[in-house]
Amino acid sequence: MRTCITSLVALGAALVLGGTALAQTEIRVTHSMSGGSNRAAFDAIVDAFEASHPDITVKQIVFDDDLYSDTGLITQLQSSEVPDIYFQWAGFPVQRDADAGYARDLSDVLGEGDWRDSFSESVWTEGAGTMVNGDPYIVPISLDVTNTIWYNTDIFAEYGIEAPATWDDFVSLVKTLADAGETPIIEGNNELWPLGNWASHIASRVVPPAEYEAAFSQEGPFNTPGFLRALELLEELHDAGGFNRDMPGLGADPAMAGFFQGAAAMHPIGSWLVGSAAELAEDDFNYDQFDTPIIDDSHPLKDSVIGTATGFIIHARAEHPDEAIEFLKFFTAPEQQKLWAESGSLSPVAGVNETADLDPKTASVAALFAEAGSIVPPPDTTYPVPVAEAYYQAAAYVASGEKSPEDALTWLDETIAVIGQQ
Amino acid sequence: MKDKTPEDRLQPISTGAANLVFVAPAMLLFGLFVLFPLLSAVYFAFTAWNGFSEPVWVGLANFRRAFADTVHLASYWHVTLYILGTLFFEVSFGLLMAVLLNSDRFGFSFMRGMFFSPMILSMSAAGVLWAFVLDYRTGLLNSVFDALGLDFLVQPWLSQSSTALLAIMFVSGWKFAGFYMIIFFAAIRRIPRNLYEAATLDGAGPVRQFFDVTLPLLRQNMMVAVLIAVTGGFAGFDLFFTLTNGGPFNSTEVPATWIIKQAFDQNQLGYGTALTVVLAVVVTIISLIYLHISERANVIRY
Numbered sequence: 001m002r003t004c005i006t007s008l009v010a011l012g013a014a015l016v017l018g019g020t021a022l023a024q025t026e027i028r029v030t031h032s033m034s035g036g037s038n039r040a041a042f043d044a045i046v047d048a049f050e051a052s053h054p055d056i057t058v059k060q061i062v063f064d065d066d067l068y069s070d071t072g073l074i075t076q077l078q079s080s081e082v083p084d085i086y087f088q089w090a091g092f093p094v095q096r097d098a099d100a101g102y103a104r105d106l107s108d109v110l111g112e113g114d115w116r117d118s119f120s121e122s123v124w125t126e127g128a129g130t131m132v133n134g135d136p137y138i139v140p141i142s143l144d145v146t147n148t149i150w151y152n153t154d155i156f157a158e159y160g161i162e163a164p165a166t167w168d169d170f171v172s173l174v175k176t177l178a179d180a181g182e183t184p185i186i187e188g189n190n191e192l193w194p195l196g197n198w199a200s201h202i203a204s205r206v207v208p209p210a211e212y213e214a215a216f217s218q219e220g221p222f223n224t225p226g227f228l229r230a231l232e233l234l235e236e237l238h239d240a241g242g243f244n245r246d247m248p249g250l251g252a253d254p255a256m257a258g259f260f261q262g263a264a265a266m267h268p269i270g271s272w273l274v275g276s277a278a279e280l281a282e283d284d285f286n287y288d289q290f291d292t293p294i295i296d297d298s299h300p301l302k303d304s305v306i307g308t309a310t311g312f313i314i315h316a317r318a319e320h321p322d323e324a325i326e327f328l329k330f331f332t333a334p335e336q337q338k339l340w341a342e343s344g345s346l347s348p349v350a351g352v353n354e355t356a357d358l359d360p361k362t363a364s365v366a367a368l369f370a371e372a373g374s375i376v377p378p379p380d381t382t383y384p385v386p387v388a389e390a391y392y393q394a395a396a397y398v399a400s401g402e403k404s405p406e407d408a409l410t411w412l413d414e415t416i417a418v419i420g421q422q
Numbered sequence: 423m424k425d426k427t428p429e430d431r432l433q434p435i436s437t438g439a440a441n442l443v444f445v446a447p448a449m450l451l452f453g454l455f456v457l458f459p460l461l462s463a464v465y466f467a468f469t470a471w472n473g474f475s476e477p478v479w480v481g482l483a484n485f486r487r488a489f490a491d492t493v494h495l496a497s498y499w500h501v502t503l504y505i506l507g508t509l510f511f512e513v514s515f516g517l518l519m520a521v522l523l524n525s526d527r528f529g530f531s532f533m534r535g536m537f538f539s540p541m542i543l544s545m546s547a548a549g550v551l552w553a554f555v556l557d558y559r560t561g562l563l564n565s566v567f568d569a570l571g572l573d574f575l576v577q578p579w580l581s582q583s584s585t586a587l588l589a590i591m592f593v594s595g596w597k598f599a600g601f602y603m604i605i606f607f608a609a610i611r612r613i614p615r616n617l618y619e620a621a622t623l624d625g626a627g628p629v630r631q632f633f634d635v636t637l638p639l640l641r642q643n644m645m646v647a648v649l650i651a652v653t654g655g656f657a658g659f660d661l662f663f664t665l666t667n668g669g670p671f672n673s674t675e676v677p678a679t680w681i682i683k684q685a686f687d688q689n690q691l692g693y694g695t696a697l698t699v700v701l702a703v704v705v706t707i708i709s710l711i712y713l714h715i716s717e718r719a720n721v722i723r724y
């Protein structure tokens with residue numbers, strides 16, 4: 001019945017469209033780039049595509065970030081007029097969209113061949129979250145570090161401190177700043193993921209990998225010595241006076257604005273900070289970044305980077321799949337990717353980041369990826385969201401001194417038991 | 423010509439099936455936009471559904487989880503506290519202002535207008551406005567305390583469990599006290615003057631007059647005001663959403679904010695729907711109590 005109606009609608013649409021614009025094909029792309037330098041680059045690439053493909057127009061359907069992931073995307077995916085191409089995070093969302101039948105299997109074009117080979121090899125590994133059962137379902141467009149520690153170089157210089165080499169150095173520099181009356185770290189954690197991402201990265205560096213995987217997959221408890229250690233590290237920062245007092249209620253964007261206004265010395269957040277700097281920071285604002293320092297030298301993921309890929313999925317019911325593929329091939333061609341990388345996005349296409357004239361900050365993030373021993377994905381795009389959110393909340397409790405690490409872990413296991421198997 | 427009998431006059435304009443034609447459009451809309459969503463919600467409450475895949479029947483699991491979910495249970499406690507807070511900040515303060523500003527002297531009507539003016543703002547605009555006032559780093563309130571040298575009062579008002587709910591109650595009070603003031607003011611004006619004259623002759627002062635004459639005669643309006651505050655409290659979502667969105671640490675979580683988080687932020691539409699069913703049952707019970715009480719409140723005592 002449903003397919004019957006769908007095909008009737010499609011037939012109707014084809015008749016209407018065919019009658020009015022025989023030569024023009026419109027592909028619909030939905031995403032959440034509502035501004036910033038990335039959007040400007042995206043618009044420029046779309047213009048270039050339309051110029052070289054006069055018979056195709058690209059219609060962008062844009063939502064604000066939160067709205068896109070809450071209701072904006074899902075409403076469109078289920079509508080009778082689906083977008084041909086939609087933005088998505090690699091990992092759990094790709095798996096879910098493939099299972100639900102929204103994502104088109106791209107094996108025919110990305111299974112093997114030149115297009116596939118043009119990407120960095122790491123993009124097509126198991127942990128990258130771009131494939132389901134070995135079949136590609138998403139065309140990666142950006143690599144994002146979801147947490148690194150940005151710092152105000154002027155404040156660091158004022159106190160004669162440098163980027164730390166070890167966790168102990170890090171805690172002692174936090175103490176130095178706090179004792180001097182500075183706010184060492186500003187984080188806007190009212191949505192839990194900003195600190196949660198960092199707390200997960202810290203946990204992935206000290207918890208045995210099998211234990212970490214089991215806990216987030218609801219196959220084992222969180223209340224283990226490994227996770228206790230991870231939360232104790234956050235407690236150390238809290239005890240040293242590390243965090244801004246309004247962390248639990250502050251939004252992620254105001255926190256970033258606060259960092260650019262000099263309200264704190266450090267701001268742990270993802271690589272997208274670079275794209276916002278042009279709008280939010282004064283020209284003479286000096287900043288740099290260092291990754292979370294090595295905590296446990298014997299841990300297999302001691303020098304990991306936390307990051308994920310984002311990309312475009314072609315809808316399984318896309319009206320113009322061939323044109324959509326044409327557009328994505330154009331978008332991921334080295335020439336366009338160079339423009340894309342220079343706008344502050346890290347390109348997943350091989351060789352682009354090395355040859356593009358990258359902003360120094362983007363280059364430092366690229367180096368982070370290049371030098372990383374491994375890449376850990378953020379839990380909220382890898383494991384069931386309620387489980388990831390519960391861990392984020394436990395981390396928030398400890399970082400604000402609301403609960404001890406022991407109590408937070410007890411609370412966490414109890415909460416996940418109530419949530420039930422996801 | 424034959425006179426009409428009483429039976430003729432009582433003859434309805436149309437009978438039977440013809441009536442259905444007239445109610446059909448309304449019934450259709452009601453069925454489509456009220457009944458159908460209501461019944462389908464009851465169905466989805468018994469499923470595990472992330473909005474992307476097909477719903478899977480899970481029986482009572484969502485409801486068992488709802489009654490074990492401590493944040494969900496606490497959200498009803500927060501609403502209760504909020505309602506008690508609104509009774510204090512809105513109803514009591516509104517009554518006080520109505521009595522104090524009950525005068526025809528110059529400037530009093532202007533002051534009443536000033537107290538009423540926040541009512542004109544939309545709830546979310548008020549929330550956004552006060553989020554700026556209460557901001558820890560750049561907010562007006564902390565700047566004032568800072569300038570006065572009252573450093574110990576500079577607090578992250580919306581970021582600590584101990585003050586966040588209180589701050590929301592206060593903002594709500596700022597917004598609605600004027601509304602209750604107008605209700606009470608109109609009622610006070612209707613109390614016959616001779617009652618006060620008699621009280622004065624009996625030697626009652628202004629405070630005695632307030633407690634023994636004004637307050638008893640406002641009983642009916644008090645009842646209405648309390649009921650409006652209680653039902654309004656359950657509907658109160660905008661302020662919570664714009665000021666704290668349930669945080670910090672779920673200390674200002676109300677049913678509506680928690681439902682939105684579960685259903686949309688965490689893609690658990692089945693569980694979220696089960697929570698709305700629970701909320702609907704609670705609100706229905708309160709409405710029945712409301713109707714029961716309000717029917718008895720309409721008694722004039724003089």
